[in-house]
Amino acid sequence: MLRTLWVWIGIPLIMIGIAAAIVIYSVNNPPDSIVARMLTYERVFRVIREHMGLLLVSMTGATIVGVAGGIMLSRPSLYRIGRVMETIVNIGQTVPSLAVLALFYTILGLGFRVAVFALFLYSILPILRNTFAGIDGVEHSIIEAARGMGMRPLRILTRIELPIAFPIIVAGLRTAIVINVGAATLATFIGGGGLGDLIVTGLSVHRDMIIVNGAVIAAITAILLDYLIGKAEERVVRWS
Amino acid sequence: MIKLEGLTKVFKGHNIPAVKDLNLEVNEGDVCVLVGPSGCGKTTTMKMINRLYEPTGGKIYIRGEDALQMDPIKLRLDIGYVIQEIGLFPHMTIYENIATVPNEKQWPKDQVKEKVDNVMSLVGLDPEIFKNRYPSALSGGQRQRVGVARAMVSDPPIMLMDEPFGAVDPITRARLQNEFLRIQERVDKTIVFVTHDIDEAIKMSDTIAVMREGELVQHATPSDLLSAPADEFVSNLVGRNRSIKRLHLIRVSEILEEVDRAPALKEDTKEEEVKKRLDESDIRTVIVVDRDNKLKGVIGVNDLKRKTGEVAGDYFQEVSDTVTDDATLNDALSVMLEIGEGYVAVVNEDEKYQGTITLGDLLNVVREDS
Numbered sequence: 001m002l003r004t005l006w007v008w009i010g011i012p013l014i015m016i017g018i019a020a021a022i023v024i025y026s027v028n029n030p031p032d033s034i035v036a037r038m039l040t041y042e043r044v045f046r047v048i049r050e051h052m053g054l055l056l057v058s059m060t061g062a063t064i065v066g067v068a069g070g071i072m073l074s075r076p077s078l079y080r081i082g083r084v085m086e087t088i089v090n091i092g093q094t095v096p097s098l099a100v101l102a103l104f105y106t107i108l109g110l111g112f113r114v115a116v117f118a119l120f121l122y123s124i125l126p127i128l129r130n131t132f133a134g135i136d137g138v139e140h141s142i143i144e145a146a147r148g149m150g151m152r153p154l155r156i157l158t159r160i161e162l163p164i165a166f167p168i169i170v171a172g173l174r175t176a177i178v179i180n181v182g183a184a185t186l187a188t189f190i191g192g193g194g195l196g197d198l199i200v201t202g203l204s205v206h207r208d209m210i211i212v213n214g215a216v217i218a219a220i221t222a223i224l225l226d227y228l229i230g231k232a233e234e235r236v237v238r239w240s
Numbered sequence: 241m242i243k244l245e246g247l248t249k250v251f252k253g254h255n256i257p258a259v260k261d262l263n264l265e266v267n268e269g270d271v272c273v274l275v276g277p278s279g280c281g282k283t284t285t286m287k288m289i290n291r292l293y294e295p296t297g298g299k300i301y302i303r304g305e306d307a308l309q310m311d312p313i314k315l316r317l318d319i320g321y322v323i324q325e326i327g328l329f330p331h332m333t334i335y336e337n338i339a340t341v342p343n344e345k346q347w348p349k350d351q352v353k354e355k356v357d358n359v360m361s362l363v364g365l366d367p368e369i370f371k372n373r374y375p376s377a378l379s380g381g382q383r384q385r386v387g388v389a390r391a392m393v394s395d396p397p398i399m400l401m402d403e404p405f406g407a408v409d410p411i412t413r414a415r416l417q418n419e420f421l422r423i424q425e426r427v428d429k430t431i432v433f434v435t436h437d438i439d440e441a442i443k444m445s446d447t448i449a450v451m452r453e454g455e456l457v458q459h460a461t462p463s464d465l466l467s468a469p470a471d472e473f474v475s476n477l478v479g480r481n482r483s484i485k486r487l488h489l490i491r492v493s494e495i496l497e498e499v500d501r502a503p504a505l506k507e508d509t510k511e512e513e514v515k516k517r518l519d520e521s522d523i524r525t526v527i528v529v530d531r532d533n534k535l536k537g538v539i540g541v542n543d544l545k546r547k548t549g550e551v552a553g554d555y556f557q558e559v560s561d562t563v564t565d566d567a568t569l570n571d572a573l574s575v576m577l578e579i580g581e582g583y584v585a586v587v588n589e590d591e592k593y594q595g596t597i598t599l600g601d602l603l604n605v606v607r608e609d610s
Contacts, residue, residue: 145327148292148400149341149390150316163331239331239374 007231012224019220026209035207048217050193054184057116062123062176067169070131071157082132089129097122097183105190115192119184123176130172134165167240170233174226181222241268241430242289242398247298249284258284260454271424271431273441276451282434286400289432290319302398317345320391320399324406326383328375334386335371341394359389362423381412388420402434417443418566438477443488443568450474462489483606487569492586495605496565496595504529504593507536507553514539514552523583523598528556535562535585535593562587565594569602
């Protein structure tokens with residue numbers, strides 16, 4: 001009981017506390033008037049809100065499309081395409097996130113929506129790949145036993161394949177989230193807002209304190225989300 | 241019960257059929273073993289019975305009904321299926337694994353629980369201990385038992401078993417085989433059993449179907465197969481030492497009745513009596529049992545010299561291995577060779593002493609037969 005409380009409330013609160021302490025200290029002790037003007041509570045809250053917006057919308061979309069796509073590609077009729085997709089996805093991952101954003105800027109222009117769309121596409125890749133690999137990795141004998149006992153294909157998918165692939169799918173999700181939080185700081189270049197605003201502002205006015213605020217909040221967001229999903233997975237998967 | 245007529249299977253992209261015009265009939269309650277070298281089509285044949293493979297030609301009748309016209313899902317739900325790799329679901333507990341078919345059939349919860357408990361006890365797994373474990377926490381032999389339990393839980397009249405004991409060590413295999421035969425005696429399923437091990441085939445089967453390159457070469461009882469192999473291929477398969485293979489066919493309990501050996505000694509037998517019995521014994525050894533007829537140990541001639549005491553209980557030493565009365569003579573022979581003695585004590589399921597058989601007894605059996 002005490003352990004659960006510590007895992008679910010204690011550690012997250014410590015992480016949030018570290019970020020909050022840095023923000024509070026910086027806002028209350030600005031070294032000069034420029035920092036005082038650029039770094040306000042209002043602004044910090046706005047960029048956090050924007051960042052979470054980018055993250056939430058793009059990740060929700062990417063999870064739905066990635067998992068559904070991965071399942072579809074693992075079906076026998078599409079399996080060959082799935083193997084090709086796996087390679088394409090691996091190549092796609094090597095394209096830098098900044099290049100993806102720049103590419104969509106040239107096609108679709110500026111704004112929050114364009115940034116969300118680019119992040120969404122970028123985050124699909126690890127989720128799709130891991131879903132496909134997770135289902136593909138289920139031992140053939142397990143599927144054969146299930147078929148031989150009279151389970152229908154849909155039941156095999158929902159009761160056997162997806163639960164066994166679950167840890168791998170979650171691993172893809174965690175990868176995607178960490179990448180997404182980082183890449184979302186670049187959204188500011190195409191007018192998407194987010195924590196990148198603080199970093200870019202800090203760079204342009206040569207004030208490290210502003211950069212540190214943006215960077216620390218982004219880093220802690222990524223670590224915290226990765227931690228929470230990992231812990232949630234541990235609770236669900238008791239068999240391995 | 242199961243009738244295959246002109247069954248043929250040609251896999252896509254192959255010219256040579258994997259199974260060619262196969263005719264086979266398995267009677268109700270029989271164990272029919274399909275045996276042959278790898279690639280002979282035995283597994284393919286078995287997988288056509290529950291339609292994991294669709295036949296290219298021919299008919300399959302199950303209880304007179306055309307299986308190819310039935311819904312494959314319904315067909316499979318009523319056919320137990322065990323494979324060599326077992327295919328336990330790693331994310332489910334043993335209970336959930338065994339309850340797969342009842343859950344697919346949507347039985348009521350308490351009925352599922354009762355059946356799972358029953359079948360677990362039947363295959364020798366204590367439900368209270370194993371129910372909530374995951375497959376990764378089990379040994380190979382225990383997993384095989386779960387695999388068999390899972391196939392039997394809904395009491396299907398037919399079972400298909402593809403080298404079910406192939407992945408365990410020889411000692412565990414022999415034990416699982418004996419257990420399985422004991423269970424089969426009670427449940428009387430119609431079983432199609434695939435193996436490449438002719439010894440296993442002889443031991444487990446009521447009839448043996450020998451296959452080669454997709455064709456049925458001979459379908460006969462094990463005894464007929466040994467005495468009258470249809471052609472050179474079959475006689476090569478059963479091998480030269482057929483007399484030894486016969487030992488697979490006979491259970492220890494069958495020859496115990498004929499062996500007339502003096503009964504075991506109680507622990508409180510006096511030393512002079514022990515000496516007398518040792519002199520009379522053809523194996524220069526006497527067996528000691530307790531009041532409940534449970535095996536305590538043996539006394540050899542040397543034990544009397546080495547130790548001091550007054551009654552049999554003071555002299556005996558423990559035996560390193562025994563056989564159960566449902567074991568085959570071949571099992572008994574292996575144990576004798578292993579413990580390096582010319583005899584082995586036979587006990588029943590409750591470890592009560594049943595008798596002793598010797599190498600000489602085995603020799604007599606082989607001699608009578610040939």
